[in-house]
Amino acid sequence: MKRILVISDIHGEFDKFEQLLEKVQYKPEEDQLLLAGDYVDRGPNSKAVVEKVQALVAEGAIALMGNHEKMMLEAFYDEETYLPRWLRNGASETLRTYGYTVIYKEEKGVLKGSVDGEWKNDLSVQEAIAFMEELLPYYETEDYIFVHAGVHPTTPLAETDLHTLVWIREVFHQGYTGVKPVIFGHTPTKNLHSSYEVYFGTNNIIGIDGGLVYGGRLNCLELPSKTVQYVE
Structure with a gap:
């Protein structure tokens, strides 16, 4: 059986991402790499991370949409609204x-940013x-989501809107009761169990966002063994 290697919330930390792939000895011909979103914003080199993810997908990796990719897409197509x-979520670093x-000007007492x-x-x-538009909303196997x-918790996965899949927090954390384990990022694990270690919830949820851009770490969860490797 192939190893499934799951990484999320890289947030522009290209060097750390490279280090982690090397540490886990990722081999595309032997392993299934799954990237669970948030490649951009806040960190120092979002462009390099996006290009790396594109290359990895070309080699067989699976890449999912994160809320930060969704925000970038929305801003691209409707700059005035989104x-x-x-910008409040790290766009300036990506741009x-x-x-x-990004230039900030005060208009009627409100500070507004423009590119x-x-x-x-x-x-x-x-x-x-164009690449972000092709990112998957989720990925499901016989054993995992x-x-x-x-x-x-109460909406069939195939009927769930993208906004929920990339933004949901407490309703999912507290309400999921499914049999199939859900592996997710988005919420730093320190907010789930006061540690940047991978969170193994009692209700079959596994949180892997180690909060790298907040002083934490970048986790890689290996399945089915559930072993974890990381870089700080």
């Missing part, structure tokens, strides 16, 4: 890696957007 929320800065330059006409940005944030 850029403010993306910087594509060569753009300095035609970022949406940038070929590299457009390629990233993989998703960025979680599943709704």
